Amino acid sequence: MSINIALAGNPNSGKTTVFNEITGSKQHVGNWPGVTVDKKEGTYKKDRDVKVLDLPGTYSLSPYSAEEIIARDFIVNEKPDVVINIVDGTSIERNLYLTLQIIETQIPLVIAINMMDEVEAKGDTIDFNKLSEILGVLVVPIVARKAKGLNHLMEAAIETARNKKKPNNVQVFDKNIDSALLKVEQLLEDKSPDERRWKAIKLIEGDEVITNGLSDDTIKQVNIIVKEAEKEADGDTEAKIADLRYKYISKILKGIVKKSEKGHVSNKSDKLDKILTNRFLALPIFAMIMYLLFAATFSENFLLIKGLPSPGIWLAGLVEEGWGALTGGIESILSNAGASDWILSLVIDGVMEGIGAVAGFLPLVLVLFLLLSFLEDSGYMARVAFVMDRLFRHLGLSGKSFIPLLMGFGCSVPALMASRTLESDKDRKITMMITPFMSCGAKLPIYAMFAATLFAGSNKTIIVFSIYMLGLVIAIISALLLNKFAFKGETSNFIMELPQYRIPTGKSILIHGWDKVKGFAIKAGTIIFVSTVLIWLLSNFNFTGMVDMEDSFLASIGNAIKFIFAPLGFADWRASVGVVTGWIAKENIVATFGQLFGGIGDEATIEAISSGAQALPEIRDVFTQVSAYSYMAFNLLCMPCFAAVGAMKREMVSWKWTLKAISFQMVVAYIVALIINTLGNLIF
Amino acid sequence: MPLALVRLGETKLITACRVKDEMKKHLQDLGFVKGEKVEVLGENQSGMILLVKGVRIALNKGLASKIMVD
Numbered sequence: 001m002s003i004n005i006a007l008a009g010n011p012n013s014g015k016t017t018v019f020n021e022i023t024g025s026k027q028h029v030g031n032w033p034g035v036t037v038d039k040k041e042g043t044y045k046k047d048r049d050v051k052v053l054d055l056p057g058t059y060s061l062s063p064y065s066a067e068e069i070i071a072r073d074f075i076v077n078e079k080p081d082v083v084i085n086i087v088d089g090t091s092i093e094r095n096l097y098l099t100l101q102i103i104e105t106q107i108p109l110v111i112a113i114n115m116m117d118e119v120e121a122k123g124d125t126i127d128f129n130k131l132s133e134i135l136g137v138l139v140v141p142i143v144a145r146k147a148k149g150l151n152h153l154m155e156a157a158i159e160t161a162r163n164k165k166k167p168n169n170v171q172v173f174d175k176n177i178d179s180a181l182l183k184v185e186q187l188l189e190d191k192s193p194d195e196r197r198w199k200a201i202k203l204i205e206g207d208e209v210i211t212n213g214l215s216d217d218t219i220k221q222v223n224i225i226v227k228e229a230e231k232e233a234d235g236d237t238e239a240k241i242a243d244l245r246y247k248y249i250s251k252i253l254k255g256i257v258k259k260s261e262k263g264h265v266s267n268k269s270d271k272l273d274k275i276l277t278n279r280f281l282a283l284p285i286f287a288m289i290m291y292l293l294f295a296a297t298f299s300e301n302f303l304l305i306k307g308l309p310s311p312g313i314w315l316a317g318l319v320e321e322g323w324g325a326l327t328g329g330i331e332s333i334l335s336n337a338g339a340s341d342w343i344l345s346l347v348i349d350g351v352m353e354g355i356g357a358v359a360g361f362l363p364l365v366l367v368l369f370l371l372l373s374f375l376e377d378s379g380y381m382a383r384v385a386f387v388m389d390r391l392f393r394h395l396g397l398s399g400k401s402f403i404p405l406l407m408g409f410g411c412s413v414p415a416l417m418a419s420r421t422l423e424s425d426k427d428r429k430i431t432m433m434i435t436p437f438m439s440c441g442a443k444l445p446i447y448a449m450f451a452a453t454l455f456a457g458s459n460k461t462i463i464v465f466s467i468y469m470l471g472l473v474i475a476i477i478s479a480l481l482l483n484k485f486a487f488k489g490e491t492s493n494f495i496m497e498l499p500q501y502r503i504p505t506g507k508s509i510l511i512h513g514w515d516k517v518k519g520f521a522i523k524a525g526t527i528i529f530v531s532t533v534l535i536w537l538l539s540n541f542n543f544t545g546m547v548d549m550e551d552s553f554l555a556s557i558g559n560a561i562k563f564i565f566a567p568l569g570f571a572d573w574r575a576s577v578g579v580v581t582g583w584i585a586k587e588n589i590v591a592t593f594g595q596l597f598g599g600i601g602d603e604a605t606i607e608a609i610s611s612g613a614q615a616l617p618e619i620r621d622v623f624t625q626v627s628a629y630s631y632m633a634f635n636l637l638c639m640p641c642f643a644a645v646g647a648m649k650r651e652m653v654s655w656k657w658t659l660k661a662i663s664f665q666m667v668v669a670y671i672v673a674l675i676i677n678t679l680g681n682l683i684f
Numbered sequence: 685m686p687l688a689l690v691r692l693g694e695t696k697l698i699t700a701c702r703v704k705d706e707m708k709k710h711l712q713d714l715g716f717v718k719g720e721k722v723e724v725l726g727e728n729q730s731g732m733i734l735l736v737k738g739v740r741i742a743l744n745k746g747l748a749s750k751i752m753v754d
Contacts, residue, residue: 060713064706094715094737206705242712246720264723264735273740279728386742390730393744399730493707494744497714498733 002049003161004078008071008102009086010095011057012499014114016040017144018086019054020511022154029515032056032070038515044154053080059094061101063209065423075105076198081161082108084153089119089126089141090500092257096249099135103167104201106194109137110157116141116149118500123260130256136168145505166194172248177241180204180229187218204229205238269379269500276380282387289375290406297368297410315363323359327352342546350536355529366517368407368414373512377504381421382496389494395476396483398422398494401431405475408438409468412644416651426487430479432648433661436640437475437668439468442586443636448612449590450628453619460612463629471636474672478664531642532584539581549595554580568634568670569627569677579634585641593619626680630673637669687722688732688748695723696753703750711751714741722753 009015019027023042032039037056044050055074056067063069075083085102087095092113102109113119113126132139138156142149173181184200191199202210203222211219226237233240275281295302297312309317327348334344375381381403389399400422407415415435422428447467451460539554540546549555557580558573565571565579574596581588590610594600597618600609608614623631639645639662649658690696698720701711715737716722726733731744 059710062709062713064710064713091738094739097713097715238709239712239718243717243719246715246717264738269740270725273726273733277726277728277733277742282728382742386730386733387728388730389744493703493747494731494742495707495710495714495747496742498740498742 001162002051003082003158004051004053004080005044005157005161006053006055006074006078006080006083007086008055008075008083008098009057010059010088010098010497012497013057013086013088013095014144015057015086016054017505017508018084018112018114018142018150018153019052020508021144021147021150023052029518032066037066037070046151046154047158050154050158058098060098061105062205062207069209075102075107076195079107081164082110082157084157085109085111086144087111087113089113089115090122092126093246093249093253096253097245100170100172100245100249103135103137103170105198106166106169108160108163108165109167110153110160111135111137111139112142112149112153113139114142114144117143117146122265125258127256127258131252134168134252135170136166145502169197170248173241173244176229176232177204177237177244180225180237183225184222187221201241205241267500269498272501273383273498277383277387282383286384286387289380293368293371293375294406294410296371297364310367312364312367315367319359319363320356323352323356327356342540345540345546346533346536349540350533351529353532353536362517362521364411365414365417366513368410369417369517370509370513372403372418373509374504376421377502377508377512379499379501382498385421386494386496386498393494395479397430397479398424398427398492401427404431404435405438408435408440410441412436412438412440412640413647416644416647419651424492426483427492429652429657429661430482430487432651433482433664434475434478436644436665437471437478437637439471439636440586440640442641445587445590445610446582446635447632449593449609449616450619450623450632452609452612453615453617454623454625454628456615467629467632467636470633470672474637474668478668482664526646535581535584539577549577565634567677568673569630569681570623572622575622575631579638582635583639583642583645585643586635589635597622626677626684629680630677633676634669634673637672638666640665685753686749687724687734687751687753688745690722690724690753692724692727695721698722698751699754700752701750702752703747707747715739716751 007015007019019040019042022044024045027040027042029038029040038054040054042052042054044052053074055071058065058068058071060068061072061075063072074080083102085099087099099109099111111131113128116126119126126141128139128141138160140149140153140156142153144150181197181200181204184203185196188196188199199210203214204226206226211222214222229237276285296310299310300307300313302308302310302313330352331344331348334347339347372381375384384402385398385400387399388402392399392401395401401419403421404415404418407418412435415438416432419428419431419435422431444464447464451463455463535554537553538557539549539552542551542553542556554577555573558576562571562573562576565576570576574593577596578589578592581592587610591606593616594606594609598616600606600616605614609616619628640648645658645662648661649655652658652661687696687698698716698718700718701708701716703711720736723735724732725735725740731742731746732748734741734743
C-alpha cells in the first residue's frame, strides 16, 4: 500500500532538512502551478511506496501568503494519509499555533519536535508523552541536522497513516465561540463532519477564500452569527480565536515544558546580532561579505592577486576548455566521416555552441548559489534583508531586492533566480525588470571595443564607468516609475523572523545549490539552445541555400529593421545585426562586428578587441562618439541575452509577464538611446 | 504607547495592533496578540528586533509605530 506523507511546519523549523534526510537523493523539485513556490516531492529512502511532499513553510493556515494557501489547500483537498508537523523545540509555543490549525482539519498527524539538542543544551525538558496524550497524536523528538530520531519518526508516521488515526478534538475555544461554531456548522450540512468544523472556524475567522465558496444566503446567515458572537469577543472574533489558541497552548505547555531559566537569556545569536545588525557596523560588514562573495564567483584577480582566478572563473575555464576539446573532437570525426558543410556548421556552430553557452554559465551559477545557500542557511540573509530595508524602502522596494540587483553586475541569470527570495509579487517583478540594467560581465567587451576605437585617450575609463552608472541610475528611475504607475499597492511593511545563527551542514548547502543549478540548466537551457540554433539558421542561410553572413536572412533582417535605429544614430544593417546576435550573448556583438566590419574571423584578434587592447577602426565609418555611446546604452538596457530571458520566464512563471518585462526594457533602451543621441548631437 | 518608542532592553505588553486585516492576521500568527510580552532586543535605521514568544522578529519602524504596548 502506498502512503502519502506531507511535511508541514513554520519557516526555519528544519522542515527541508528533514525532507532531505528522509528522501535522500530521490527527490524532484518543481513549481506549484502558477506561483514561484518550490514544490518538492520525493520517496522515502527506505520504502519506495512512501511518497513525501514538502509543503511550503507557513506560520498559519490562513490565506496570508501564497505559501499558506498552497499548504492548506493541499492538506484539506488532497488529504495526504498523514501530515508530519515539524516543530522547532526552541520556540515550541509559537510553532504549536500551526499545529492546532492542522488538528482542526482532523487529518492524521504526527508531531516531530526538532532541534532537541539545542533544547537540551539550554537545560530545558519537554514531556513528549503528555503532549501526545493531550493532542491524541504521536510526538517524536528529533535532531534533523544530525539525522537523529528520523527512523522513529517515519515509523510513527506510517503507523498513523495505516490506522487512519485522527487527532483529538481538542477544546480550544470558549463558550461563545463554540456556540457560534455549532450554529455555522448547521448551515454547512452538505459537507462532511470534519470539513464542517474546519470551515466553520475559518468562516468565523472571516476567511475570504472560504466565504467566497458559499451561496449569498448562507453568507448572510453566517454574518449574523458572527455579529452576534462579536458582542462577547471584544468586537473581533478573529483576534479572539487567535488569542484562545495561544491561551490553550500556554495552558497545556505549563505541565509539559520545564525551563531551566526564566525569561530570555542572551545567547550567541544575540551577540552576533549586536554586531551584524548594528546601526554603524551592519553596512560595512555586509559590503565586505558581498565583495568576497562576488569576487569568489566572478573575479579574474581573486583576493586582489593578479591572475589568480576565483573558484567560479576557474571552473568556468575548465568547462570551456573541456567543451572546446569535445567540439574539436566531434568536428574531426564529422569531417572524417565526410559530413557536408552545412551539417558540420549546424552541429559545431549551432548545437555545440548553443549547449556550450549554457554549460559555460553553470560553474558561475553553481559557485554563486553554493555561497548564497551558505549565507541563507546560516541565518545571515534574513539580517541582510532587514538592514537594507531602510535604503530600498525609498525606492518602493524591499531590502531583499538588494541581493539580486548586486548579482546583476556579474550575471543576470543567477541574479534573476535570486529574486525568488522576495515574497511580495510586486517587489519580485520590479526587481526582475530592472536587474538586467545592472551591467553584466558579458557587456564589458562591447564597451572595451568602442572605448579603444572611438574614445582612445585618457577618458576611456570614465566612458566605461559612466555606462555602469547609467545602468544604475536608469534602474533607480525605473523602480520609482514602475512603483508609481505600473503596480498598485503601497510598499508592504517589513516583518520577518530572524532565525538563530547556525553553521550550515555541507550536505544541505550542496542539495540547495544543486537544485538551483539543475533547474536552470533544464529550463533556461532549452530556450538558449532553441534560440541559438534559430540565429545560426538565420545567419547562415538565405533562399538559395547556405551563404556568408553578409547575404544571409539575418543581413536582410538587419537591412529591413535598420530604419528603426536611425533616430538613435546607427541606421546600419551591421549594427542592427549586432543587436540581434547580442541576444545570444552580449559579448557576441564584438565577434559580429569583427566579422562584418573588418572581415576578422580569428579568435585571437576578437579577444584583443574584446579586452580593449586593439581597436576596430572600420567602425568609425558608421559610429561617431555620440552614436557609439547611444549604441552602448541601447545594448546595456535592451532585452538581455536569451539565457537571462529563460531565467526570467522560469521565475515569473508567465510568458505574458516575461514579454511585458522585455517590452519595458526595449522601450527604456530606445528612449534612453534616443535622448543620448539627440542631446549628444546638440552639444558635441 | 507605540512600540516604536520603547527603549532597548525593555519588555512591554501588547495592547493593540492598529493595522489592516491581512497584516493583523499575520501579526497574530507570529504571536502578536493582546497581552503578549514583547522585548526590544535591537534597534537600527531599518527598525527593531523584537522577542515575541521566544522568537526574534525584525520589523520596520512604520509597523512598530502601529503596534500599541503598555
